[in-house]
Amino acid sequence: MATIPTPAPRARSSAATGERRSWKLTTVLAIASLAVFIPLYLAVTMALKTNAEASSGSGFALPTSLHWSNFSTAWDLVHFPRAAAVSVVIAVVAVVGSLAVSSMASYAIVRNWHRKAFRYSYFYLLAAMFIPFPVIALPQVKLTALLGLANPIGVGLLHVLLSMGFNILLYTAFLRSIPFELEESARLDGASTWQTFRQLIVPLLGPMNATVGIFAFLASWNDYMMPAIITADAQYQSLPVVQNIFAVSLTTNYNVAFASYLMAMLPTLVVYFLAQRWVLSGVTQGAIK
């Protein structure tokens, strides 16, 4: 119902104010967007050059021929499938853990706000927002080693914990806006707390789950600090961390390095272009008018 009539009000409102869509402002923004494009352009052209072309000049010149083999060289050099699998494990633990742990805790807190223990727990968990990872990193290296978690699973788990304060803040704010009467009828039909949570609350949390899930994915997939410090075995290093072999080796072939950087960036870019409607929907919906 709301989808079809939108063009009409749009036309009317711009006619009423006498304002047109500005080409001048569009041009300014297009020029500003070069700041985003230039580094990406550099990465793409460099990745397709030969060794000789890549080792001289500004890097902006187009390659004379497309040197696709850089990608396979980089693929072997960083053990791409293995590193990507490690990144997937970290991201899955971080996303699933964040969704489950934070949403359950938030539900319990919001429905028991009148009880002191739950209120205090809330403030205790929010404290996570104030604790920077570097502060607890050193004892955590020892702890994760002790518990056999100096691996991708442990890294994913730490991501769950360090974003927990913020996620609980988001979930509790959202849950407070859900009227209790909705649950009342389910309860009267004899649903247990777990059943109510799974069948009624989890579906209602949909948009919030998308936000929390996407941010958990991006943060854990792109992170360098935590896996670099926590993971003991270099074989189990994630995609961002393995890129450092190009930084430390003295005989760097920049073309191969850039091919590798592009492959590391590609997964999140693809996810972004597929899911941007979800991520930005709240923001863009009204603005597209």
Add this chain to the structure above:
Amino acid sequence: MTATTRRRRSDTAYVWMLFPALALFTVFVTLPALVGVFFSFTNYAGFGSWKWVGFENYRSLWHDSTILGSYRFTLLFAVVTTIVVNALALALAIGLSSKIHFKRGLRSVFFVPMVLSGIVVAYVFQYFFSFSVPSVASSLGWTGGEQSLLANQDWAWLGVVIVTAWQAIPSAMIIYLAGLLAIPGEVYEAASLDGASAWRRFRSITLPLVAGYVVVNSILSFKNFLNAYDVIVGLTGGGPGTSTTSVAMGIFNGFNNGDYAYSMANAVVFFVITVVISLLQLRLLRGREVNL
């Protein structure tokens, strides 16, 4: 089944829902934090035996010019980057919510940096600053630009600011876009009819109405920038010298050098500073809410 047994059973369910969060948080955050604070008062090297040394580590920190330098750099970097990010994000958000062509496409482009890995972006910019800029500068005859910005002891921090800002602007922009959408269009129309100029509309309508978002954004971004690590590792590795070594890097380096206890003292000081700054900012935020 009576009403009381039923309520008690559902209460246990709530406790079990909260339990994983509390247990994991206590084991993996609170416990390490307390252990770390304890060892900051010892001479523990990360292995072997140790003994209690009181405030010795904290006193040494005060005289350690490398550590003090890392605090100077981190605070300067965080303040400058917060200002740069918020000014540019607000300007872009205003532009992107105005009446322009290709609105959706332009927005998609400006959000891209947000989804990329900080360290990989830093590697790309490392090449850009080390080779691209000097090469272009020399072909244009600009001698000042022929040396890499990142090799300059006094200005390498600016490179870190640029790359961090490049990546951090989109998430600040999302919040500003949401804030701008909350302003009803009629307010602007009324102002235009009254003959208010674009600058006047920005100063008298937009700025006061998004001021709350500016404070929120500044708090969020400042806290993140204090922990700067990934971008610096990829861009400068903390150099030249130690000119771009952040506090986080200093803590990790100490650990690798077997200065576990000393680094923990540094971490504790860093934590206290972070909390004090956060509390000050929250106070500012509360004051702002009253004004709005």
